[in-house]
Amino acid sequence: MLTEVIDMLTERQLLLLQVIIDDFIDTAHPVGSRALAKKGDIPYSAATIRNEMADLEELGFLEKMHSSSGRIPSEKGYRYYVDHLIKPISNNKYNGIVSKLITEGIFEFEQVVQMSAEILSDLTSYTAIILGPEVFETKLKQLQIVPLTSQTAVAILITNTGHVEHRSISLPEAINASDLEKLVNIINEKLVGLPVVKLQDMFYTEIAQIMKQYLDDYEKSMQYLKAIFATDYPVKVYVSGKSNMLMLPEFNDINKVRSFYSLMDREEEIVNLLKDSTPGIEVTIGNENEIEAIKDFSLITSSLHHGKEQMGTIALLGPKRMEYRKVISLLKGLSNEMTNTLYMWYKNDD
Amino acid sequence: MLTEVIDMLTERQLLLLQVIIDDFIDTAHPVGSRALAKKGDIPYSAATIRNEMADLEELGFLEKMHSSSGRIPSEKGYRYYVDHLIKPISNNKYNGIVSKLITEGIFEFEQVVQMSAEILSDLTSYTAIILGPEVFETKLKQLQIVPLTSQTAVAILITNTGHVEHRSISLPEAINASDLEKLVNIINEKLVGLPVVKLQDMFYTEIAQIMKQYLDDYEKSMQYLKAIFATDYPVKVYVSGKSNMLMLPEFNDINKVRSFYSLMDREEEIVNLLKDSTPGIEVTIGNENEIEAIKDFSLITSSLHHGKEQMGTIALLGPKRMEYRKVISLLKGLSNEMTNTLYMWYKNDD
DNA sequence: AATTAGCACTCAAGGAGTCGGAGTGCTAAC
DNA sequence: GTTAGCACTCCGACTCCTTGAGTGCTAATT
Numbered sequence: 001m002l003t004e005v006i007d008m009l010t011e012r013q014l015l016l017l018q019v020i021i022d023d024f025i026d027t028a029h030p031v032g033s034r035a036l037a038k039k040g041d042i043p044y045s046a047a048t049i050r051n052e053m054a055d056l057e058e059l060g061f062l063e064k065m066h067s068s069s070g071r072i073p074s075e076k077g078y079r080y081y082v083d084h085l086i087k088p089i090s091n092n093k094y095n096g097i098v099s100k101l102i103t104e105g106i107f108e109f110e111q112v113v114q115m116s117a118e119i120l121s122d123l124t125s126y127t128a129i130i131l132g133p134e135v136f137e138t139k140l141k142q143l144q145i146v147p148l149t150s151q152t153a154v155a156i157l158i159t160n161t162g163h164v165e166h167r168s169i170s171l172p173e174a175i176n177a178s179d180l181e182k183l184v185n186i187i188n189e190k191l192v193g194l195p196v197v198k199l200q201d202m203f204y205t206e207i208a209q210i211m212k213q214y215l216d217d218y219e220k221s222m223q224y225l226k227a228i229f230a231t232d233y234p235v236k237v238y239v240s241g242k243s244n245m246l247m248l249p250e251f252n253d254i255n256k257v258r259s260f261y262s263l264m265d266r267e268e269e270i271v272n273l274l275k276d277s278t279p280g281i282e283v284t285i286g287n288e289n290e291i292e293a294i295k296d297f298s299l300i301t302s303s304l305h306h307g308k309e310q311m312g313t314i315a316l317l318g319p320k321r322m323e324y325r326k327v328i329s330l331l332k333g334l335s336n337e338m339t340n341t342l343y344m345w346y347k348n349d350d
Numbered sequence: 351m352l353t354e355v356i357d358m359l360t361e362r363q364l365l366l367l368q369v370i371i372d373d374f375i376d377t378a379h380p381v382g383s384r385a386l387a388k389k390g391d392i393p394y395s396a397a398t399i400r401n402e403m404a405d406l407e408e409l410g411f412l413e414k415m416h417s418s419s420g421r422i423p424s425e426k427g428y429r430y431y432v433d434h435l436i437k438p439i440s441n442n443k444y445n446g447i448v449s450k451l452i453t454e455g456i457f458e459f460e461q462v463v464q465m466s467a468e469i470l471s472d473l474t475s476y477t478a479i480i481l482g483p484e485v486f487e488t489k490l491k492q493l494q495i496v497p498l499t500s501q502t503a504v505a506i507l508i509t510n511t512g513h514v515e516h517r518s519i520s521l522p523e524a525i526n527a528s529d530l531e532k533l534v535n536i537i538n539e540k541l542v543g544l545p546v547v548k549l550q551d552m553f554y555t556e557i558a559q560i561m562k563q564y565l566d567d568y569e570k571s572m573q574y575l576k577a578i579f580a581t582d583y584p585v586k587v588y589v590s591g592k593s594n595m596l597m598l599p600e601f602n603d604i605n606k607v608r609s610f611y612s613l614m615d616r617e618e619e620i621v622n623l624l625k626d627s628t629p630g631i632e633v634t635i636g637n638e639n640e641i642e643a644i645k646d647f648s649l650i651t652s653s654l655h656h657g658k659e660q661m662g663t664i665a666l667l668g669p670k671r672m673e674y675r676k677v678i679s680l681l682k683g684l685s686n687e688m689t690n691t692l693y694m695w696y697k698n699d700d
Numbered sequence: 701a702a703t704t705a706g707c708a709c710t711c712a713a714g715g716a717g718t719c720g721g722a723g724t725g726c727t728a729a730c
Numbered sequence: 731g732t733t734a735g736c737a738c739t740c741c742g743a744c745t746c747c748t749t750g751a752g753t754g755c756t757a758a759t760t
Contacts (some may be wrong), residue, residue, distance in 0.1 A: 030751095030752085032746065032751060032753085033752075033753080034751075035751075035752090043715095044703080044704090045704050046704090046705095047704050047705070047706090048703060048704070049702075050752095050754075051703090051754095052478070053753090054753090054754075064752090064753085065712090066710085066711055066712070066752095067710055067711065067752090067753070068709080068710040068711045068712080068751075068752045068753050069710095069711075069712080069751085069753090070398060070751080070752060070753090088623065105518075105577070106518065107498075107502045107518035107519075108504070108516075108517075108518040111593070141496060142496050143500065144494060144506075146491060146492050146508045148457075148491065148510065148511075148512050152457045152512070154458070154512050154514060156508070156510055156514060158496045158504055158506070158508060160498065161498075162498050162502070162504050162518050162718095164504060164506060164514065164516040166458075166514040167458070168455075168456065168457035168458040168461070168512050169455075169457075170455065170457065174747085198703070200471075225751070239704085243608075243611040243612060243614075243615050246604075246607065246608045246612075247608075251604070252604055254596075254601070254602055254604055254607070257596065257604070258593075258596045258597075258605055261592075261593040261596060262593060262596075264593075265593050271638075274560070327716080334760050349402075380722095380723085382722060382723050382724085383723075383724080384722075384723075385722085385723090394732080395732070395733050395734080396733090396734095397732075397733050397734070397735090398732060398733070400723095400724070400725075401725095401732090403724090404724085404725075414723090414724085415741095416723095416739085416740055416741070417723090417724070417738095417739055417740065418722075418723045418724050418725090418738080418739040418740045418741080419722085419723065419724090419740075419741080420722080420723060429736085584757090
């Protein structure tokens, strides 16, 4: 079946398509037959190239901006390019981003992720987006409550991945220092090792029971204390390199800039965009994207999985005219490495 | 002296200048004499207005974009406007941003600051920048070290303002759980209550002494442990509403967009910009700014002080054509409120 | 049969003219 | 001191033209 598709095109058309797309990715200018012939990559005259181009256009792989412009790749063209023409690229160029970070003494997963995003966007000059790692599977290592004043305190949750979550709470009047200590002990005893996402439920069932015995003013105190686990743990999004995009000729149109940045302000949409990706690299080109605002971008995602559980997503957003070759191999490398790191992380988890 | 300056201009010129600047702030279009006369704000003919405008231009308060355009305010014009024409505005329109946040149960200073920035930018549609609160004066409430694996741990510093700072460290081989506990106890005993900025020094002098007695492999262990206090506590910058700027007609020029966003990417420059402001509201217009990239913006800063110590800065960055009236009263209100809040915070500090 | 050369045609981009509108400065009249 | 009137200026939008890079098609060449 795969060969079928390839057979649709002659050897020469394949070569041509490849060269044209490469050229356009490089320069952002429509590619003309004459210019191509002169470049010397192709041993045919401009006329021949013209004929082939016409065929490729008829087949839907190329298109023109107007009747006498050169050709630019259509989305179908890019799709074909991504699926069939950039296979043989080895990803040996990848040199461990994560391992470098770790040798620099960065152990906290979130931080590793964040810095990876930065490196990724620097390396590609596109916008890097990293989701998660989701808190699914992340387990409570320890809870602490540190009183600040008589009415306020900070609750600190530490997870097995080295993530620290903290929030300020107000303290119930009825509680004193030793009560608080007891309470924290109970909570730790009962909840440590449990997945963070389940903490809220467990607090209501397990802990509430026990607290009834200890706390005088039970009802009221609960009021205050539930705040510790109240917020849903937000999926964290790290976006890096937004202003890289401004350098692209595609962004000479101010309205594109506006719509791009307004998307970037709507964090939830980005999360939705990346939330449900399947394992492996996935390339979505232009209108293949569901969100209006990125219909003339391409998005390349690679999701991190630990077992069946999705732990996060690494993505690069750039123009349709993306350097797919480079980006895909980078992303493959990075997500492999991250998955391994994840694995190691959870192995140490006892 | 002040009256002297005011006396430079006639009553009518004052009125005119005011109306012209108001109009330009509103519409971003150069203001013409005919249009002004028609609006009915001014009981003089277009010709009279023209004459006055010519005088105001000669005095340097107005300028033209080209020989037959309407007038726009010069920087000197804005300066005069800000210094003398918007005084009588009461700031009774301000309705406690911070107090609202606090009643919503937000106690941590950093979070209050961050959300204030968001509200501020929403309210003004300019870019809000908040610096700090600086960690000067912030004191250590508690230090904790939570081991994750046998080689790694998280160190958590909690300050009296409810700020939580955490970093991942690697553990020295020679240390075991009970050693670690002892160590943490020592550190807490000696360092709690000290200003966070002094911790690093104290660690080397006070703590190092004591540790020599307890730790076998002293030298090596110090290697690892100093990481806890190693990083300088970075001044935190909260920027909100960058994309608001894109809506301004001033930003139809893509190059301005580029230079603006590239400034926003260089956090240190922003910090430098705001670091050394004197108490009170300060307005810097256009070329009065030192940084090239904001020479056609205006920046309004208001610094938070606690006693003599600068605790942070609230700022709004917008076009020279800013709604100074509104912005200044807002900023006054907010910084008053924040200063008071700061004061309360530190009162509770024992 | 495949390739190439040649030619007529198309379109975008950029420069040169034209025109109307909104503004100005100046002078003379009120 | 104020206003009306008039000549003048400049921007921006519009049209017209030219140029260059491209195309499609046909006929000649290999």
